[in-house]
Amino acid sequence: MKKIFVLIVLFCFSNILCTQSQKISYVQKFANENHEQIGYWFITPALIADTKKALANIDSIASKCNYTMLFLTAREGADFYDLKLLHPFFKQLVAEGHRKGIKVGLQLWGNYKDKTMEGSQRMIVENEVTLDERGSASFTAKARYIRFADRLLKSDLFKVYAFKKTGEGFYDPATLKDISSSCEVVLPDKATVQVSIKAGAALKGQTACIMTQQYCSQSSMWDDVEIKGFTEAMTTFADIPFDGFALDEYGNKFIERIFDQRTAQPFRGRWYSTAMAKAYAAETRKDLAKTLFDGRYAPEGKPEVRIAAINAYMEFMRKGALRVETAVFHKSREIFGKNIFSGIHNTYHNSLINDEIWANGIGWWTAPRAYGQTDEKTFLPTQMGVAMSHPMNAMYNQYYDAELSPVVVKAIHDLRYGIRTHYHALNDKRPLRFDLEFPEAIDSINKIENCARLLNKFNPSLPEVKLLVIFGMEALSNWYPNDADRGVYDINDQLGIENKALEIWKAGYLNALVPSDLIVNQTLTIGKDGKPVMNGHKFDAVLFLNPQYAREPVLKFLEAYQKQGGKLMIEGKADRDFKGKLIAARFKSIYDKATVRGYQIEGLSRLGLKKNFLPDGCKNEDGSYVFTDLNSLRTGRTASFALRINGDKYTGEYKGLAVLAADKKTGVKKFAAAGCKSLSRNGQLVLSFSKPVDFYMEKKNGILQMTIADGKRSATPLINKL
DSSP states (O other), X not given: OHHHHHHHHHHHHHHHHHHHTEEEEEESSOOOOSSOXXXXXXXXXXXXXXXXXXXXXXXXXXXXXOOSEEEEEEOTTOOTXXXXXXXXXXXXXXXXXXXXTOEEXXXXXXXXXXXXXXXXXXXXXXXXXXXXXXSEEEEEEEOOSBSOGGGEEEEXXXXXXXXXXXXXXXXXXXXXXXXXXXXXXXXXXXXXXXXEEEOOGGGXXXXXXXXXXXXXXXXXXXXXXXXXXXXHHHHHTTXXXXXXXXXXXXXXXXXXXXXXXXXXXXXXXXXXXXXXXXXXXXXXXXXXXXHHHHTTOEETTOHHHHHHHHHHHHHHHTHHHHHHHHHXXXXXXXXXXXXXXXXXXXXXXXXXXXXXXXHHTTOTTTSOOSSEEEETTOOHHHHHHHHHTSSSSOEEEXXXXXXXXXXXXXXXXXXXXXXXXXXXXXXXXXXXXXXXTSHXXXXXXXXXXXXXXXXXXXXXXXXXXXXXXXXXXHHHHOOTTOGGGBOTTSSBOOSOHHHHHHHHHHTTOOEEEEETHHHHTTSEEEOTTSOEEETTEEOSEEEEEOOTTOOHHHHXXXXXXXXXXXXXXEESOOSBOTTSOBOHHHHHHHHHHOSEESOOGXXXXXXXXXXXXXXXXXXXXXXXXXXXXXXXXXXOOOEEEEEEETTEEEEEEESSEEEEXXXXXXXXXXXXXXXXXXXXXXXXXXXXXXXXXXXXXXEETTEXXXXXXXXXXXXXXXXXXX
C-alpha cells in the first residue's frame, strides 16, 4: 500500500513538473516576425491627385491583406522626381502606413529621359566597306538595336579604321590606320549617318571599318548623373521615415528584344560613353575605342588580341550598373538609416543568354543587398545561388502574371526553399494583369502569407545545398573564335548553363548556381577544411561549367580545391586564359585530376552527393525541414508529411506549410504548421487537435512554449506529449 502511495505521489509530482515546464499562449493570428511580407503598390497620377483616396487605400490594404511592407512605384506617368509635389503626398502615406502597422519603401526609376548628349549612354555599331581605286567609299548607316525609337537622340560617326584585310576578322597590322579625319559626315535625321570616305589612292582596296555611335536618352552609368539624381530625390525626402529604398531592374533598357534564336539580324552593338572611356583608361591604361576595334578584328596570326579585347571589354562593361547600384545603396543607408530594407531585384529578363548581360551585366549575385532578390520565373538553382551570395537566411522573388493561379502556385512552392514572394502589384489596372486587392487575390495570397508568417517565426536557415555549380562568366561573355557559338546577343549562348543546373535539380540534386565572378571578388573561397564556402554556406562538391578564358583567380581556385582533395566535376575545355595566353597544359592538369570529367547526371553520385527524396519537402542547413502543399490550401483538406530524423519517423497533418526540427535526444525541438492537425513520432501521437489550428512550439531554456492561433482560446491539444 505504501509503495502504491509513493508511486501516486511521484506520478502527480512529475505531472506538476511537466505542467510547470509548459506554456501555452493564444493569439488571434500570428504576427509577422524577422522578414517582411512585401507588396508593390502602383502610385498613379490619379492617386497623387486624391490623397484621401490614397490614404483610404492604405487603410483597406491594412485591414484586408497580410502585407507588412509596401513599396511605392511610379506608374501611368507618375513622376517621383516632381519632388515638390510628391513630398507632402509621401509624408502622409508613410505616416498613415505606420499608424496601420505597415512599413513603406520608396522605389525610383533611372533617368531614362536624359537628353544631354555628351553624358549619354551610346551604342557603337560597325559596318564594313571596301575602298575603291581612289581610296574612297560612301556608306549610309541606319540606327539599329534600339528598343524604343523615342529613346534614340542622335546618330553620328564614331571612328573609321582602314586596314588590309587578310582573312575574316584578321588584318595586316602594318596597314592599320585611323582615317576618321578623312571622312565627311551628313546627318539628315537622328537615325541616319551618311559617311563619305576620301582616304587617298594609297589605301585603295583596303577595308574600312565604319563605327557609328547612337546616343540614347539615358545618362552614362560611368559618370555621376544618375547617382546624383537618385541622391537628390532621397535627400529631398530625408525627413520622411521611409523604411526601404529600391531600384527596380536598374540598367540599360534600350536594347532591342529578339526572340528568334535564328534571326538574320542578331544584336551586334556595344555600349560606350565618354565617362566609360575615361574610367576604362584609368583602370586598364588602354583606349576604349581601340579595344572596341580589337574586339572585332585581330592582327594576322594573333587571335589572342581579339580574345583579350572581348574579355576586357565585357568584364568592364558589366560593372556599369553595379557601380550605380553600389553608390545608391550606400547613399540610401546614409539618408534613411542602416536598417532600411534595400531592394529590389536587378534581374531584368531573367536569363543568361538574352539581353540581360547588356542591361545589367548579369550582376544578380553581386548587387548590394541584405537579401538576395530575383523576379518572375528565375530558375531555382539560380535563386539558391543568389540567396546564398547575400547575408540573410531568406530571399525574395517579385512575381506577377496575367492571372492569379501561377502566382499562387509559385509562391507556396517557393516557401519550401526559403523564398518569399514580393507580390506585384496593388492598383495594377493594366490589361493581362490583376490587382492584388481583387477579393480572390486577397483570399489566396493571405492563405499563403499566413504560412509565410509561420515560416518567418520559425526562421530556419536556407536549404541544405551540397552541390555548388559554378559557371565561367568569361566563357559566357566571349564566343570567339567559334562562329557557331556566337549567339543572338553576341555572347556564347550555346553552353546550356541554366538548363544543366535545372536538369540536375529535377534529377533530385539541389544545387546553387553562381558565376566565376564570386571567386574573383572573393565572395566564394575555400575553407580550412578544403570545402568551398560562401557567406557561411558550405558545399561538398563543385560542378564547374565552361572554364574557357578563366581569370587567374579562377584557375588558382580550381587548383587549390583539387590540392585539398575537393570533389570536382568539370565540363568544357580551356586552351586560353582571360588575357588570351595559351594554358592548354595547365588546364589539362586540372581536367585530368577532376573526380568526374564531363557533365553527366549519373556522375553526381561519384561526388558523394545524395538526392533529395522528399517529394514535398526540403531539408535546411540547420537540420530543420520545410513542407508545403497547395492543394490543402485550396480544398481545406489536410496534407501529410513523413520523414526520418536520426532514425525516428515523424509524420504530420497540416494545411499549406509545416516546419520541423528534431533530434534523437530532445525529440521535437521546434515545430510550426498552418492548419496543424497532428504530429506523430515513431507511430505514436505526440500532438493532436480536434480541428486544424495554426500552431507554433519551441523548447527554449527548458520550457516548452506553444502558441495557438485561436481568439476564443478554446483550441487545446487533445494529446500533448511534446
